[in-house]
Amino acid sequence: MAVLVCGGAGYIGSHTVKALLKRKEEVIVLDNFQQGHTEAVDDEALLYNGDLRDEAIVEEIFLNHKITSVIHFAANSLVAESVRNPLSYYDNNLYGTLCLVKAMNKYGVKQIVFSSTAAVYGDPVSTPILETDPTHPTNPYGETKLATEKMLKWCAAAYNMQYIILRYFNAAGADMGGEIGEDHNPETHLIPLVLQAALRKREKIMIYGDDYDTRDGTCIRDYIHVDDLASAHVVALEKLRRNRKSGTYNLGTEKGFSVKEVIDAACKVTGVNIVAEKAARRTGDPAVLIASSAKAKKELEWKPKYESLEEIVTSAWRWFQKYPEGYKSKSYVQ
Numbered sequence: 286m287a288v289l290v291c292g293g294a295g296y297i298g299s300h301t302v303k304a305l306l307k308r309k310e311e312v313i314v315l316d317n318f319q320q321g322h323t324e325a326v327d328d329e330a331l332l333y334n335g336d337l338r339d340e341a342i343v344e345e346i347f348l349n350h351k352i353t354s355v356i357h358f359a360a361n362s363l364v365a366e367s368v369r370n371p372l373s374y375y376d377n378n379l380y381g382t383l384c385l386v387k388a389m390n391k392y393g394v395k396q397i398v399f400s401s402t403a404a405v406y407g408d409p410v411s412t413p414i415l416e417t418d419p420t421h422p423t424n425p426y427g428e429t430k431l432a433t434e435k436m437l438k439w440c441a442a443a444y445n446m447q448y449i450i451l452r453y454f455n456a457a458g459a460d461m462g463g464e465i466g467e468d469h470n471p472e473t474h475l476i477p478l479v480l481q482a483a484l485r486k487r488e489k490i491m492i493y494g495d496d497y498d499t500r501d502g503t504c505i506r507d508y509i510h511v512d513d514l515a516s517a518h519v520v521a522l523e524k525l526r527r528n529r530k531s532g533t534y535n536l537g538t539e540k541g542f543s544v545k546e547v548i549d550a551a552c553k554v555t556g557v558n559i560v561a562e563k564a565a566r567r568t569g570d571p572a573v574l575i576a577s578s579a580k581a582k583k584e585l586e587w588k589p590k591y592e593s594l595e596e597i598v599t600s601a602w603r604w605f606q607k608y609p610e611g612y613k614s615k616s617y618v619q
């Protein structure tokens with residue numbers, strides 16, 4: 286009985302693989318290494334280097350292993366890139382999942398946990414955001430995730446499958462053991478960029494807009510620790526196995542922090558006076574994104590462990606201090 290983790294060498298995927306192995310699950314990882322890192326995958330997992338759209342490798346995996354469920358992270362996830370190149374997002378995110386579900390159906394694998402995003406909501410109508418709120422994505426990334434969610438719902442009905450869709454808010458932080466963490470190229474996310482400024486790898490951090498209708502004028506986000514996201518996947522999988530019931534869940538801490546508050550927390554954690562400069566708003570940024578995670582708490586019996594921003598930033602700082610070049614510096618150390 287094995288779990289196939291697609292995209293298991295990426296940021297959230299690798300933390301989830303670690304959590305699954307801790308639970309003594311047999312884990313098979315498929316990753317095309319567009320964003321993933323070999324060093325991020327624990328040796329106990331069996332690693333395939335390949336793409337979901339490559340029928341031969343997907344067939345090989347389903348033929349060679351007794352896969353009973355799938356956790357699917359493999360996707361492109363940069364908003365700005367998706368606006369520039371929507372077709373590659375539809376191809377990788379939607380068509381890639383189509384290939385996966387086709388193989389699952391062929392081999393009788395019925396259960397999937399799927400990575401979705403707060404981007405499916407677009408500009409929220411109210412805060413905190415509920416799963417039943419309207420979904421109006423404002424970019425192709427969010428559109429492809431929403432289209433994939435809908436495809437999964439229709440497939441579940443037609444082929445007697447079950448899914449759990451997890452809509453993440455802002456994934457942040459690093460493994461508490463300090464051995465895996467965030468390493469994107471290019472990096473666009475606030476916390477790693479602020480910490481790069483603390484490491485003097487960049488001169489300053491740009492604040493994208495300080496004239497929003499928020500307490501200090503900067504955007505507010507719900508930062509959720511990556512280990513808490515990982516534990517949500519583990520409980521979602523267990524729930525699917527037990528109840529065979531589909532569902533969609535937001536994952537956040539239900540607390541919002543502004544860009545300025547994140548920078549202040551990073552100054553405190555690192556002891557560095559990080560230079561920040563005002564810049565124009567980034568197109569498509571909603572002012573406030575805060576999850577209601579009440580449904581996940583109630584139905585999945587999941588609850589985030591790391592709710593303080595300082596704790597989240599501290600874990601990321603530990604990773605960046607130890608491996609300032611990400612996994613590249615990890616390979617020098619070992």
Ligand code: UFG
Pocket residue numbers: 362364402403404426454455456473474475476478490491492493494504505506544567570574
């Ligand atoms: N920000 C800055 N300066 C930077 C980088 C970011 O001020 O150099 C701001 C952004 O404008 C935003 C906040 O910091 O207000 C957080 O930005 P991130 O890029 O870290 O995260 P986003 O909220 O843009 O993105 C997250 C997920 C996406 C998802 C999106 C949904 O990472 O996958 O939420 O809106 F699509």
